[in-house]
Amino acid sequence: MKSKLVSMKDAIAAHVRDGDTVVIEGFTHLICFAAGHEIIRQRRKDLTICRLTPDLIYDQLIGAGCAKKLVFSWAGNPGAGSLHAFRRAVEQGTPPLEIEEYSHFGMVGRMSAGAAGLPFWPMKNYMGTDLPVANPLIKTVTCPYTGVELATVPALRPDVTIIHAQRADEQGNTQVWGLLGVQKEAAFASQRVIVVVEELVDESVIRADPNRTLIPGMIVDAVVVEPWGAHPSYAQGYYDRDNDFYVNWEPISRDPEKLTAYLDEFVHGVRDRAEYMAKQPGLKERLKAGTRMAAGVNYGF
């Protein structure tokens, strides 16, 4: 079988187009900043970007002018403050940004529906809240068995989903451990899938521990090997979250000039993730994960 291995540059060039609906998932863990940066470097426009927590990477995409619309459920800088590029867009319209807002459960439901090939997802939710007023796509349906009214959210079918993971083989059979977020649902919901990994492994490594596979190669279009590609997010067992970076983002994000200067230096000013890492000596030593191995299991029969 033909390898799906490509560079980040080629993966984004081939699979992320102007006007696309794009998901870069990962809940705190495994957020692919390297892919976000490449989208900014290639100056994609009019994207509809969807994530539960926009996090710093979508603040950067908004600040860089790549986004037309944001679909989300919690837009803050976790543990540190606000996403100011997002807030400027919503509070002052600079630049204009459409928003479509849910709760976490609502976003999970949207991705679950997309992944299951259903038009919507039912849930017991939103009664009494203003969320369905703010977002008319949150509707209700009457259960045909009990007569109970349930909330519904529409399926999300992204054009492209980008998943960061610890390891995959060159067909894109992808293994993840630690927090799993909604990566599996986001990948299955998507028309195209890019997997970005810390480490490329042989198919035999995947086959030795199939329960750890989150995403099968059959739904993957491109595999990118990009060590440290999630920084300042983290990869369990590889490197820790760079909490200092999240704290330091607050003043950068608050000032549009500083934000532009950051993007000029750390995104447009480098060719790829390796150059990004080379600009930050001492980072790897500071964040490298400690060791806490799990014992294997017997898959014999």
Add this chain to the structure above:
Amino acid sequence: MTNYSPSEMMSAVAARELANGEVVFVGIGLPNLACNLARALQAPDLVLIYESGAVGAVPERLPVSIGDPSLVTGSLMVCSMADVFQLFLQNGKIEVGFLGGAQVDRYGNINTTVIGKYQKPKVRLPGSGGAAEIAIHAQRVLIISRLNPRAFPEQVDFLTSPGQRCKGKSRQELGMPGAGPVKVITDKGVLQSDPETGEMVLTAIYPDVAVEDVKSNVGWPLRVRDHLDLIAPPGAEELRLLREVLDPKKLYLG
């Protein structure tokens, strides 16, 4: 002058609400301190569940974010967020949920979405996250919030997470499974929901706090229960754990 800070008092009061063996949906910040304080004292078998998917977490460091890697290491289970919201929360397995917010109103409704109008907000806040569904499904909810008149308006600007009455309707009428916010733990005292009316009523006060001081920081005519409980300040062991073990860098206690 007290020898403890308002954050320390709030963390200690919240921790005392938790019984051993309970299943708690933990938020970051003071709820996280409160849960780990309870685990170190009266509730060693408290089950901490984080919306990021860590179940039975035993964080060895204070998690800065709700998806900190230390929540995974040594936990009982790590599951997808679909599992967290469907199998645990919607299915009624969460006994206690902690919430906070920029605004808390007379009926314990919470706003974490916008100050001002939704379409043209004065301040855009982060939004619901998992708060709306926690408020609906957790068997009971504890709110932690510092008192001031802007944070405690008669009615929230935007109803993100439902309290005891939403726009004139009770939780029962709206079909909400959980009991909703039963207590609001503030920096001056504790409000409790009135079982009849759903209104938040002052039922307990901290040492050296005047009732008037609480009333003047609330944006509606606050009812005061006839018999007010006096809450004991944090003890030496509570303060030692909070300061030396749980938050030595004063990330949340500052």
